[in-house]
Amino acid sequence: MSLTNDAREGFHDETVNYLEWLKQNNYDISDKVAIHDYTSVKQGRGVIALANIDKDEIIATIPKLALLNVIQNSLVAKYPELKYGLLHLNHWEALIIILLYELQNREQSKWKSYLNVLPTSNFDQLMFWSSNELNQLQPSCILERVGKDQADKMFDRIMKIIHKLGITDLEGVTLEQYNVVATLIMSYSFDVEITEQEEEKLEEFAAKERRNQPRTAVDEDKEEKENESEFEESTGEKETTENGDDNAEVSANANASAAEQQEQQEEIIDRDIEDLKDIEERQEIAIIIDGYLKSMVPFADTLNADTNYNNAIVTDANENLVIKAIEPIQKGEQIYNTYSEHPNSEILRRYGYVELQGSKHDFGEIPLSIIKQFFLEKYNVEEDDLESLLRLIAEISLQEQSDEQSEDGVFEVVIDSYDCFRSGEVIVELIFLIQLLTTFLMLNETVDFYSVRRIYLKCYQLIESKKVTKDFMTNFDAIFEVRMDQYPNYAAEPFNRDISNLSRELMAEVVLKSEYQSLKACKEDATTTLEKTLGEKIKIIADDKFLRALQKKRPATDAEEEKNKKKQVRKR
Numbered sequence: 001m002s003l004t005n006d007a008r009e010g011f012h013d014e015t016v017n018y019l020e021w022l023k024q025n026n027y028d029i030s031d032k033v034a035i036h037d038y039t040s041v042k043q044g045r046g047v048i049a050l051a052n053i054d055k056d057e058i059i060a061t062i063p064k065l066a067l068l069n070v071i072q073n074s075l076v077a078k079y080p081e082l083k084y085g086l087l088h089l090n091h092w093e094a095l096i097i098i099l100l101y102e103l104q105n106r107e108q109s110k111w112k113s114y115l116n117v118l119p120t121s122n123f124d125q126l127m128f129w130s131s132n133e134l135n136q137l138q139p140s141c142i143l144e145r146v147g148k149d150q151a152d153k154m155f156d157r158i159m160k161i162i163h164k165l166g167i168t169d170l171e172g173v174t175l176e177q178y179n180v181v182a183t184l185i186m187s188y189s190f191d192v193e194i195t196e197q198e199e200e201k202l203e204e205f206a207a208k209e210r211r212n213q214p215r216t217a218v219d220e221d222k223e224e225k226e227n228e229s230e231f232e233e234s235t236g237e238k239e240t241t242e243n244g245d246d247n248a249e250v251s252a253n254a255n256a257s258a259a260e261q262q263e264q265q266e267e268i269i270d271r272d273i274e275d276l277k278d279i280e281e282r283q284e285i286a287i288i289i290d291g292y293l294k295s296m297v298p299f300a301d302t303l304n305a306d307t308n309y310n311n312a313i314v315t316d317a318n319e320n321l322v323i324k325a326i327e328p329i330q331k332g333e334q335i336y337n338t339y340s341e342h343p344n345s346e347i348l349r350r351y352g353y354v355e356l357q358g359s360k361h362d363f364g365e366i367p368l369s370i371i372k373q374f375f376l377e378k379y380n381v382e383e384d385d386l387e388s389l390l391r392l393i394a395e396i397s398l399q400e401q402s403d404e405q406s407e408d409g410v411f412e413v414v415i416d417s418y419d420c421f422r423s424g425e426v427i428v429e430l431i432f433l434i435q436l437l438t439t440f441l442m443l444n445e446t447v448d449f450y451s452v453r454r455i456y457l458k459c460y461q462l463i464e465s466k467k468v469t470k471d472f473m474t475n476f477d478a479i480f481e482v483r484m485d486q487y488p489n490y491a492a493e494p495f496n497r498d499i500s501n502l503s504r505e506l507m508a509e510v511v512l513k514s515e516y517q518s519l520k521a522c523k524e525d526a527t528t529t530l531e532k533t534l535g536e537k538i539k540i541i542a543d544d545k546f547l548r549a550l551q552k553k554r555p556a557t558d559a560e561e562e563k564n565k566k567k568q569v570r571k572r
Contacts, residue, residue, distance in 0.1 A: 011037055014116050015045065021113035022299055028061040033335060035302060042124075042353065042502050045117065046304045046334050053329040059312060062299060062321040067192060068102065069295035070094040070287060071202075074109050075101040075167070084209040085165050087202070087287050091294035092182075094287060095189065096158055099181045099296065100170055114298040123183050124352035127151060129504060136508035139486040140515055141365040141417050142345035151179060187351050188301040191292040193316045202288045297321065303337040305351070307360040310338040343422075344514040354502070354510040357495050358422065364519035365417040366430060366483050371437070374479050379441040389440065390414050392452040393433070420480075420522040422514070425532045428463070434479065435459050435472045442471065443547060458550055466536045469543040473526060480523040484516060491516035 015035050022029065036048035053059065065072070070091075075098055076083045086094045106115045126134065126146045137143055155178045162170045194202070287293065300314050300323060312335050315322050329335060339347065341361040344354045376386055394414040401412070411429055418430035436459045445451045462468070491512040522529045530538045 011039070011045075014113075017113040018117045018298075025066040025298075026063050027066070027299060029299070030057075030059050032057075033059055036334070038304065038334070043304050043334075044119065045302050047302055049329045049331055049333050049335060051331050053325050053335075055325055055328050057325050059323040059325060059335065060299060061317075062297060062323070064192065064319055064321065067293075067295040067297055068098070068111050068114075069192070069293040070098060071293065073098040073102060074105055074111075079167075082165055082167070084206065087206060089161065089287070091191075091287060091290070091292075092154075092185065093158060093161060095185055095294045095296075096178070096181055097162060097165075097167070097170065099185065100173055100177065101167070103177075103181065104169060104173075111296075111298070114296075117302075118184055118188065120180055123180075124348070124504060124507065125183055125186070126349045127179060127183065128352075133504050133508075136505055137345075137511060140345055140511060141367060142349055142511070144416075145349060147349075151182065154182070155179075183352075185294070185296075188296060189294050190297045190300060190314065190321075192295045192297065192321065193292050195318055199288065199291070206288060299323075300337070303335055305339045306336045306355055307338055307341075308355060308357055309334070309336045311336055313337065343518075345511045348507055348511055354507045354514075356497060356502075356510060358510075358514045358517065360422070362422040362514040362518045363419040364483070364515035364517075364522075365419055366479060366519075367417045368415065370483055371418075371433065371479060374475070374482060375437050375441060378475070378478075381441060385447055388447050389437075389452065392447065392449055393436065393456065396449070396453050396456050420519050422518040422521055423532070424521045424525075424529050426522050426529060428533055431468070431472075431476075431530065431533065432459065432463055434475055435463060435468055438469065438472050438475050439543075439546065439550070442543060443550065455550060462546065463534070466534050467539045467541050468530065469541055469546050471543045473540060476526055477523065480519060484519050484523065487512055487516045492520070 019035065030053075032049060032051040032053055033047050034050050036046050038044060038046040047059075070076075070086050071083075076086065086097065089097075102109050102111060103115060103120075106112050109115060126137075126142070127148060129146075134143060134146065152175070155175050158178060159171075159173065162173070297314070300321060303312065303323070311327050311329050311333070312323055312325050314337060315324065323337075325335075339351060342350065342359060343362040344359045347359060348354050372386060372390070375381070376383060394412075397411065397413040411432075413429050413433050413436070415429065418427055418433075420426045420430070436456060439459055440452070440455050443455070445455065490509060493513065495510065495513055527538065527540075
């Protein structure tokens with residue numbers, strides 16, 4: 001592997017050292033690829049093909065021993081007693097602390113040459129945008145998911161953990177430093193599977209360390225009761241121990257030979273490992289039970305990502321990770337991985353860039369607030385009544401989900417927003433909610449649990465049979481119209497392929513185009529949209545026919561009438 005000649009001097013020096021580090025750590029990288037400078041198109045370092053690469057050809061083999069994670073890091077190497085505590089954190093917390101320490105001590109770090117090629121400034125993730133810059137993304141729902149408040153709370157939590165673990169080297173960490181590290185992890189980390197052998201080692205380590213942790217009175221009382229119970233079950237007698245020994249089994253065999261005691265101790269550790277498989281215990285050590293380690297993966301993270309040009313993947317191969325081509329790659333082409341199935345708005349929020357032609361997984365969103373306002377105005381109902389209706393729909397939806405015997409209503413209907421995809425599909429919850437509200441408000445039914453649930457189930461059956469009503473189609477189209485009218489005029493224009501200086505303003509424009517054109521794809525032919533979503537051809541029926549069928553209900557008893565007696569939907 002080599003470095004292309006057009007790299008800048010500082011960029012070149014850092015990359016040369018990085019390449020040497022990769023070799024020293026037993027990376028096997030194809031001679032057909034090179035690290036290339038893509039900063040002119042705001043892509044930093046990337047990987048370019050120097051020769052044609054065949055489909056399924058291996059581009060690189062990455063040893064897992066070179067990864068940076070909760071097991072392999074400078075912090076645990078220097079302070080091994082911290083490993084147990086770090087394993088009890090979640091993946092994010094642990095890796096944030098580890099990377100903070102690694103960057104603060106980079107000169108002594110095994111990963112120094114890798115750390116030197118990671119960006120530490122000029123991030124374009126939404127976390128780093130000003131209020132004025134964020135306003136350029138109106139009316140995108142991504143503005144509700146920027147997460148600055150959550151980041152502040154997470155920083156406070158991380159600092160408390162650092163203090164609790166006694167990592168004095170990190171007690172001066174600032175919010176700015178935290179945000180850089182959290183952004184690096186968001187942008188560059190991978191969830192790397194651990195082998196069964198690795199999992200067993202972690203479980204054994206956790207079991208041994210657990211026995212060495214300071215014990216509380218509650219712990220001792222709990223273990224004493226468990227030991228008494230085990231003794232009674234095996235002998236039918238009460239067990240007594242002397243000197244308040246924490247380990248009754250070891251105390252009871254204090255006079256055994258050293259070999260026997262060692263065997264007994266191993267049996268106890270084995271039992272503790274089994275204990276870790278208990279749900280409550282294993283939940284405490286999520287990093288072990290999740291089957292993966294959130295890791296920084298040098299070189300794999302040098303690949304840029306694009307959903308439209310994705311031509312390589314990173315796969316697991318026991319002791320290694322392997323990067324291989326998933327389609328033929330021509331000489332001169334960039335090698336692209338993919339960051340899961342995200343729309344442009346989420347790519348910008350998480351990773352700080354946009355795909356100029358839109359992501360393959362783009363979608364626009366219909367906020368619940370628009371749906372509510374539409375029905376308030378069209379059907380002239382009181383806002384309190386509509387809110388009550390939506391609360392009952394949400395309650396019934398939750399009840400149907402938790403009812404294992406029910407085959408009806410197995411999804412959450414009332415949510416903050418409804419996805420409408422570039423592919424011309426919507427989530428079925430949007431169809432169901434619009435049909436349900438249309439039907440209920442046309443009937444002018446009583447807003448009570450019985451009435452709402454009855455119509456809920458009937459509408460579910462209607463959609464399940466691939467039918468909707470004419471008024472549904474009218475309302476569906478009108479709601480899309482309201483939403484699309486919120487976007488600026490340029491959102492309807494084609495994507496610009498030739499943007500050389502991609503400012504934040506231009507990135508915001510690309511996001512709004514991605515969303516608007518996804519909404520347009522769903523609105524242009526509503527019948528096709530419904531058929532794509534439901535998987536079959538649909539039938540549009542007259543509303544009065546459906547309403548008459550609903551009104552042919554069994555007479556309610558006096559008790560039911562009294563129980564369900566509430567005001568009807570009030571007209572404004």
